[in-house]
Amino acid sequence: MAQSINDTQEELIAEFDLFEDWADKYEYLIDLGKKLPAMSEEWKTEENVIKGCQSRVWLHAEREGELVHFLADSEAVIVKGLISMLIRVLSGHTASEILAADLYFIDRIGMSQHLAQTRSNGLLAMVKQMKNYALAFSAQQ
Amino acid sequence: MGSLMDISKIRADFPVLDQQVNGSPLIYFDNAATTQKPKTVIDALSHYYQFDNANIHRGLHTLAERATTAYELTRTKVRDFLHAPSSDQIIFTSGTTAGINLVAQTFGRSTFKAGDKILISNLEHHSNIVPWQMIAQETGAIIEVIPVDETGVLDLAAFEKQLDSRVKLVAVNHVSNAIGTINPIAKIISLAHAKGAKVLIDGAQSVAHIEIDVQALDMDFFVFSAHKLFGPTGVGILYGKRELLDAMPPYQGGGEMIKEVSFSGTTYNELPYKFEAGTPNIADVIAFGAAIDYVKSYGTGELMKQEQALLAYATDKLASIPGLRIVGTAPDKIAVISYVVEGIHPQDLGVLLDKFGVAIRTGHHCAQPLMQRYGLVGTCRVSFAFYNTTEEIDRFMVALERSIRMLG
Structure with a gap:
């Protein structure tokens, strides 16, 4: 069984604790973004675009039995880094686990500024869309 | 330097x-998004609320008089700043966008007929595109776009070809917010006037940088926002030629903009009040006066x-x-x-x-x-x-x- 959502959050917090200044943290985040596997072009549809982002962000979800898997991509690498962490934390869990998740790691790794409404990079929109997918899947069950 | x-x-x-x-x-x-405010502007805002706050134009009491005088003083400062012939051609709005919408919904609605043309440029901010699209859709007018070259300069040869007797309005920015181009508005205005078209200049990005003389340039309409001229947000100016403003129907209805109201009919107030329904943004207008003083102290x-x-x-x-x-x-x-x-x-x-x-x-x-x-x-x-x-x-x-x- 996959580790819990909170275990993964703790893992990310520990990783970011290795870096002292913001620049090192962002270099790590950029690195995560670059390593996010490319999304197949077939999923980069208008339907999968998350609205309200300054860069285009695509998010697709699939179900495998009880579990929800996310695929995502963005034109901006920092956004990709943020998505990559969200996928690592939420992907492979059940819809009800995803809906119940409290994503406290974002604040703890010093990225809470990306949750502000004024930041049109859409971290908030991404989290909402991931939970929307989970809600839709749980309604189908 | x-x-x-x-x-x-x-x-x-x-x-x-x-x-x-x-x-x-x-x-x-x-700074193209918004300029910062000098202390004199911040102080004027605070002073107004601490000492003079009252509703304007109607009250008989001392505070109302002080507030009205200060509010109207800004209007004369704007008149001088734009070299406008008279202060009743200076309409207070909430910003550039509101000014453009006002002209679209009054001048546009009463002037445009199906098949008339509105010329805008490829350099425009959405606020000088969408209000025209909305009124075009209602009136059947057609929007045409003045092209821009690779460097960001408007193609005036193309513009001259686009100008025909069907063009009722040319709406262009003085300066592009996105890339900074200063457009040759004197030329644009004279070419448009030669074909009988009116011109609206969006001065949002120019007022803080370029001396504006609405009479020398023979402007029909000029709009801008105070907050891009070191003043407060929520204040804008619409300047218009008197015959145009007089002919335009009122925009929003309410207090301030009326002369007499009865249930059988209402007569409208004169310029500029005809276009200033409701209690305006008194404090910010007064503080905007301080911004103009500040800019004028340097030139x-x-x-x-x-x-x-x-x-x-x-x-x-x-x-x-x-x-x-x-x-x-x-x-x-x-x-x-x-x-x-x-x-x-x-x-x-x-x-x-x-x-x-x-x-x-x-x-x-x-x-x-x-x-x-x-x-x-x-x-x-x-x-x-x-x-x-x-x-x-x-x-x-x-x-x-x-x-x-x-x-x-």
């Missing part, structure tokens, strides 16, 4: 500039000189960065530089520069048709005011080069 202006004294006039952002001294290069020309030196300095520095391309290289520009860096999304640069304490703008700058013209999703934009310095540009360059390395 070869200027007589004492930059440290000027910076001390703008309290917001003196702060740390994310651990670094703030570098504010987003728009002096501010522009300082900014042009910053523009030249930063353009040279930016051009030296490999992979960086400046978007918009018109010979006449205000101190706005839009740029893209190969392989890097503008948003990523904006996020990192903010971490270095540098405020720039990234994205489409509310000018998506212009971005489409150049095949871009967006740009990074730095825009200077006279309180910026070459030292800030040097520090910005260090932050930019470091950000590019981090993203590369």
